[in-house]
Amino acid sequence: MTRAVVRQHVPSKPEREPNVDMTARLASLALPSPVLTASGCSGFGSELDGFFDITRIGAIVTKSVMWSPRSGRATPRMAETPSGMLNSIGLQGPGVQAFVQKDLAWLMERGARAVVSIAGGSVEEYVRVTKFLREVKGISALEVNISCPNVENRGQVFACDARAASEVVSAVRRAADPAVPVFAKLSPDVTDIVAIADSVVRAGADGLSVINTLLGMVIDTDRMRPALGGITGGLSGPAIRPVAVRCVWQIRQALPDVPILGMGGIRTGLDALQFILAGANAVSVGTSVFNDPSAPIRVHRELAKALEERGFGSVEEAVSFAHRPEGYEYEGEPVE
Amino acid sequence: MPIQTRGEVLDVKRAGAYHVLTLTAGSIPDQARPGQFVAVAIGGGESGLLLRRAFAIHRVNSRGVYGGTLEIVVSVHGEGTAWLADRRRHDPIDVVGPLGRPFSIPRDPINCVLVAGGYGSAALAMLVEELHSRGCRVDLVLGAATEDKLFGVLDSKRLASTVTVTTDDGSTGLQGRVTDVLSDVINRSAADVIYACGPMKMLQAVAGVASSHGLMSQCAVEESMACGIGVCMTCVLPVIGDDGVTRMVRSCVEGPIFRGDRVRWSDIGTVPVGTYGSTPLVEETS
Numbered sequence: 100m101t102r103a104v105v106r107q108h109v110p111s112k113p114e115r116e117p118n119v120d121m122t123a124r125l126a127s128l129a130l131p132s133p134v135l136t137a138s139g140c141s142g143f144g145s146e147l148d149g150f151f152d153i154t155r156i157g158a159i160v161t162k163s164v165m166w167s168p169r170s171g172r173a174t175p176r177m178a179e180t181p182s183g184m185l186n187s188i189g190l191q192g193p194g195v196q197a198f199v200q201k202d203l204a205w206l207m208e209r210g211a212r213a214v215v216s217i218a219g220g221s222v223e224e225y226v227r228v229t230k231f232l233r234e235v236k237g238i239s240a241l242e243v244n245i246s247c248p249n250v251e252n253r254g255q256v257f258a259c260d261a262r263a264a265s266e267v268v269s270a271v272r273r274a275a276d277p278a279v280p281v282f283a284k285l286s287p288d289v290t291d292i293v294a295i296a297d298s299v300v301r302a303g304a305d306g307l308s309v310i311n312t313l314l315g316m317v318i319d320t321d322r323m324r325p326a327l328g329g330i331t332g333g334l335s336g337p338a339i340r341p342v343a344v345r346c347v348w349q350i351r352q353a354l355p356d357v358p359i360l361g362m363g364g365i366r367t368g369l370d371a372l373q374f375i376l377a378g379a380n381a382v383s384v385g386t387s388v389f390n391d392p393s394a395p396i397r398v399h400r401e402l403a404k405a406l407e408e409r410g411f412g413s414v415e416e417a418v419s420f421a422h423r424p425e426g427y428e429y430e431g432e433p434v435e
Numbered sequence: 436m437p438i439q440t441r442g443e444v445l446d447v448k449r450a451g452a453y454h455v456l457t458l459t460a461g462s463i464p465d466q467a468r469p470g471q472f473v474a475v476a477i478g479g480g481e482s483g484l485l486l487r488r489a490f491a492i493h494r495v496n497s498r499g500v501y502g503g504t505l506e507i508v509v510s511v512h513g514e515g516t517a518w519l520a521d522r523r524r525h526d527p528i529d530v531v532g533p534l535g536r537p538f539s540i541p542r543d544p545i546n547c548v549l550v551a552g553g554y555g556s557a558a559l560a561m562l563v564e565e566l567h568s569r570g571c572r573v574d575l576v577l578g579a580a581t582e583d584k585l586f587g588v589l590d591s592k593r594l595a596s597t598v599t600v601t602t603d604d605g606s607t608g609l610q611g612r613v614t615d616v617l618s619d620v621i622n623r624s625a626a627d628v629i630y631a632c633g634p635m636k637m638l639q640a641v642a643g644v645a646s647s648h649g650l651m652s653q654c655a656v657e658e659s660m661a662c663g664i665g666v667c668m669t670c671v672l673p674v675i676g677d678d679g680v681t682r683m684v685r686s687c688v689e690g691p692i693f694r695g696d697r698v699r700w701s702d703i704g705t706v707p708v709g710t711y712g713s714t715p716l717v718e719e720t721s
Contacts, residue, residue: 146665149436150437169712174703175704176668177659179515181483184486188669191668336485337485388666389487392531
């Protein structure tokens with residue numbers, strides 16, 4: 100638990116860089132910023148580089164890559180919803196080999212950190228992708244997108260079953276470079292997310308990405324049909340933020356030491372701060388990038404200011420601070 | 436390279452069924468080329484409408500009193516476009532652009548027929564100027580359901596050799612579709628190339644007429660998109676590449692201008708059989 104002491108807000112002068120150590124410690128990683136992008140919301144990084152310097156944020160989390168090239172689903176792939184959106188892309192992508200040769204090579208060349216999200220339709224496919232990536236030097240971490248239908252089990256989503264989720268995570272952990280941390284990305288569409296979190300950590304996950312989208316649906320009332328070509332889709336954006344903060348809180352309470360990358364509807368520095376106070380070691384900015392392509396660097400700036408105003412000297416001090424015991428803030432004088 | 440800029444609304448004018456917004460937009464007007472578009476954020480930083488709306492850049496003025504300005508044409512059909520039409524002078528507006536690949540411009544002074552449906556003509560105004568300045572002959576065909584849904588008819592007469600107007604209900608011009616008159620216009624003007632912007636069904640029909648005359652067509656598509664900058668993967672459509680392979684390509688970065696004979700118009704809204712990545716490729720061992 101942190102040693103920071105809550106003080107009154109002291110508004111800082113806007114031109115001065117906040118005096119806060121923004122280093123994020125996430126499993127074995129030390130990132131210069133606790134703000135990352137989110138898989139599927141920032142492509143492979145190059146599109147955002149014109150809007151802000153992508154080497155200044157924690158990492159680019161790349162769009163989930165599978166073994167083979169994928170066309171994705173038919174359109175419409177998107178529906179706007181209150182404070183959010185529904186998407187059904189179907190993991191369109193170039194396949195892991197083209198991804199490594201072109202997209203990942205570009206990110207490395209650019210000097211950006213890359214967290215590579217991987218997906219598969221079977222445990223075997225996850226392992227194949229992982230083994231291929233093992234030969235690539237410089238990947239910061241793997242994020243295992245387990246919200247994929249298991250073709251070998253009636254399309255059951257891996258993330259919704261503790262056993263299937265653990266099987267994938269343990270296979271990926273064994274196949275991956277031991278020096279590269281493996282994060283499991285959890286779905287909130289489960290009865291007990293803590294039970295799944297616990298299982299995948301036991302299976303070898305070095306950290307957890309919390310949360311993936313919520314399954315949703317919109318009916319087009321003109322056509323009187325589902326709005327999306329894929330019928331159902333993943334709900335994201337500020338609409339899901341309270342669900343995501345709750346998931347981070349519950350997992351942190353149950354697993355005090357597990358590294359957590361928190362995400363779900365983060366749009367501002369204060370949104371990011373909620374996740375960190377709830378127990379996230381770092382955060383991903385996802386759907387908000389569609390609204391504001393420079394959102395990750397803006398959230399970083401706003402978060403630094405918000406931390407300083409609350410008397411924190413580093414991001415680390417604020418992690419899980421909302422879990423402190425009753426009355427903690429009244430103990431003693433400021434530490435410095 | 437596209438930029439994000441906090442601009443300002445300078446003017447909102449009604450034009451038939453549409454609203455024309457004039458915006459300051461940093462260096463976007465200086466960079467913009469015919470066929471490119473901007474993506475505009477709706478409702479400010481706390482807005483519940485997260486997704487940007489894409490609009491063709493109608494006109495630019497890089498040396499105005501307010502620096503560079505650009506115009507977009509808005510057709511109100513939802514909460515987001517209603518918010519835009521409601522803007523007043525000096526309201527702030529967040530603009531990303533210029534986006535997409537522009538129209539290809541011919542090197543030689545050739546004969547060009549430009550076809551627009553509804554306010555698709557907004558995307559062609561800069562092209563008309565550019566083609567005219569290069570000595571091209573420009574003939575326009577503008578169509579809409581009704582007279583009030585036409586856009587820019589008077590204005591186009593300034594530089595075009597001829598302007599042919601069609602409406603579905605015959606409220607002005609010839610009653611019918613743009614494709615009913617397109618062959619005549621092509622023959623009369625000895626057209627070398629066709630440019631078009633409008634609804635998908637119209638583009639499909641125009642691309643078909645162009646092909647039947649052995650002409651190349653360049654079509655600006657209007658596909659719904661969430662980001663406009665190439666990261667969301669929602670605005671895809673099936674397009675045949677130089678290698679003959681169909682791919683689901685993003686209309687925001689690979690488009691919005693496509694060769695009419697390359698888009699699989701009838702298959703939009705599907706992933707056609709044989710599309711790259713649609714079926715597992717032959718498994719290689721590694």
